[in-house]
Amino acid sequence: MQHSKNTHPENDPVFKSLTVNEGVRDVPVVNPYRKSTGKRRQFSSSEYVAGILNGDISMLSQAVTLVESSLPEHQIIAQEVIEKCLQYSGKSVRLGITGVPGAGKSTFIEALGMQLVRGGHKLAVLAIDPSSERSKGSILGDKTRMEDLSVAKNAFIRPSPSSGSLGGVARKTRESIVLCEAAGFDTIFVETVGVGQSETAVHSMVDFFLLIQLTGAGDELQGIKRGIMEMADGIAINKCDGSNIDKAKVAKVQYQNALHLFPQSDSGWISEAITCSSIDKNGIPEVWDMVMRYIQFVKENHYFEYKRNAQSKYWMYETINEQLKANFYQNPEIQKTLINSEKKVLSNEISSFIAAKNLLDKYFNGEF
Numbered sequence: 001m002q003h004s005k006n007t008h009p010e011n012d013p014v015f016k017s018l019t020v021n022e023g024v025r026d027v028p029v030v031n032p033y034r035k036s037t038g039k040r041r042q043f044s045s046s047e048y049v050a051g052i053l054n055g056d057i058s059m060l061s062q063a064v065t066l067v068e069s070s071l072p073e074h075q076i077i078a079q080e081v082i083e084k085c086l087q088y089s090g091k092s093v094r095l096g097i098t099g100v101p102g103a104g105k106s107t108f109i110e111a112l113g114m115q116l117v118r119g120g121h122k123l124a125v126l127a128i129d130p131s132s133e134r135s136k137g138s139i140l141g142d143k144t145r146m147e148d149l150s151v152a153k154n155a156f157i158r159p160s161p162s163s164g165s166l167g168g169v170a171r172k173t174r175e176s177i178v179l180c181e182a183a184g185f186d187t188i189f190v191e192t193v194g195v196g197q198s199e200t201a202v203h204s205m206v207d208f209f210l211l212i213q214l215t216g217a218g219d220e221l222q223g224i225k226r227g228i229m230e231m232a233d234g235i236a237i238n239k240c241d242g243s244n245i246d247k248a249k250v251a252k253v254q255y256q257n258a259l260h261l262f263p264q265s266d267s268g269w270i271s272e273a274i275t276c277s278s279i280d281k282n283g284i285p286e287v288w289d290m291v292m293r294y295i296q297f298v299k300e301n302h303y304f305e306y307k308r309n310a311q312s313k314y315w316m317y318e319t320i321n322e323q324l325k326a327n328f329y330q331n332p333e334i335q336k337t338l339i340n341s342e343k344k345v346l347s348n349e350i351s352s353f354i355a356a357k358n359l360l361d362k363y364f365n366g367e368f
Contacts, residue, residue: 045080052085052183057156060183064158067172067179082175085182090308092181093295096202098192098228099212104238105191107278108212110146115284116187117154124156124180125149126173127191156185174205174315203231204314207304208291211235215244215251230262233294234272236287241277248275267303269294333368334359 043051043062051059066078099105106127113123125146149155158176177188192202203209211232235255240248255273264270272290276283298304328334341355350358362368 042077045077045084048077048081049084049182052081052179053088055184057183060156060179061158063179064160064172064176067175068160078175082178085178089178089181092177092186092188093208093291094177094188094190094206095291096190096192096206096209097212098199098202098209099214099238103212103214104278105212106146108236108238108276108284109189109191110149111278111281111284112288113146113149113155113189114152115281115288117149117152120154121187122154122156122185123149123152123187123189124177124183124185125158125189125191126176126180127157127159127189128173156180156183173202177205199228199231204311207298207307208233208294210287210291213237213251213255214239215247229258230265232271233265233267233269234274234287234290235259236283237273237275238278240275240283241280245275251275267294267298267307268301269297328363331363331368334363337362337368 043059048059048063048066052063063078063081066074066081069075069078097105097109109125109127113125116123146157150157160173160176173190177190180188188206190202190206192199199209209231211228211234213235215237237248237251237255252273252275259271259273274283274286274290276287278284295304298307337359341350341359344350345352345355
């Protein structure tokens with residue numbers, strides 16, 4: 001009994017009680033009607049700049065990807081693009097948004113963002129997604145939590161992995177701000193992961209720093225931390241809806257009283273606390289009104305320009321520190337010597353401080 005490779009032997013008359021159907025042919029994994037374009041073409045810095053200045057979102061996204069890349073060849077082009085875009089930047093309102101996980105930052109951003117784009121603004125949201133310390137991966141799910149804003153015509157949402165840099169802030173966020181401003185976005189939101197040193201880093205790159213708080217989850221005053229409260233230019237007590245309204249009003253008074261206990265900021269601005277509901281959209285216009293009143297206030301007393309200059313200076317030194325650190329640890333000889341130094345420290349042959357000093361002395365003396 002012989003059978004073709006393409007037929008089922010079970011269908012032979014010998015097997016009277018068994019029948020096997022042919023089934024459905026496998027569907028090709030790749031679309032057969034789509035021609036492969038091969039490797040994506042690498043644009044020149046001038047092409048990137050031209051695309052960004054024309055408001056090309058695809059080109060802007062690719063430029064931000066270059067900025068975030070750690071590859072040396074990408075960084076060379078990225079820095080050229082940033083340098084050429086710098087003269088077209090600086091005209092936006094930069095708003096930093098922080099708060100503990102669960103405070104409703106993403107919902108708040110969508111509510112305020114939709115109000116702004118409907119009012120004719122162009123909004124860029126740089127959402128920093130926390131990276132896993134174990135896998136180093138990120139979910140990058142902010143677009144899924146901002147369904148309306150993610151498809152809005154004048155909105156650009158860019159989730160970026162924190163990658164452990166600056167306690168949760170993407171290493172190149174400030175440079176991404178420059179590119180977004182050059183692309184014509186007049187409002188920039190920078191959302192932090194709400195933990196670690198990220199608040200300090202974001203505070204050093206925005207004009208107004210907004211703290212999102214929630215009520216009804218225990219003692220509201222437990223949420224008052226001196227460092228973060230002193231940095232905040234305003235507090236939005238979110239989820240002021242339903243049975244939570246009375247609690248939110250009490251929390252507002254508590255936060256407002258607490259704000260008066262801190263020394264006045266260098267700007268001269270007295271921070272405010274406002275209740276709002278991202279779901280019901282109540283209080284959202286008032287939050288933006290507070291931001292704009294602050295901007296007008298600091299522009300009139302010239303603190304706005306002073307703060308931006310101080311931020312530029314701060315990031316120059318931060319970049320120097322980062323480059324020195326990277327250059328040290330990426331040195332092949334340093335990497336080999338570090339292992340031996342670790343062994344000596346662990347076996348108590350040498351102290352941690354002496355080991356570090358010896359490595360640095362050799363590094364700065366050019367022995368590596």
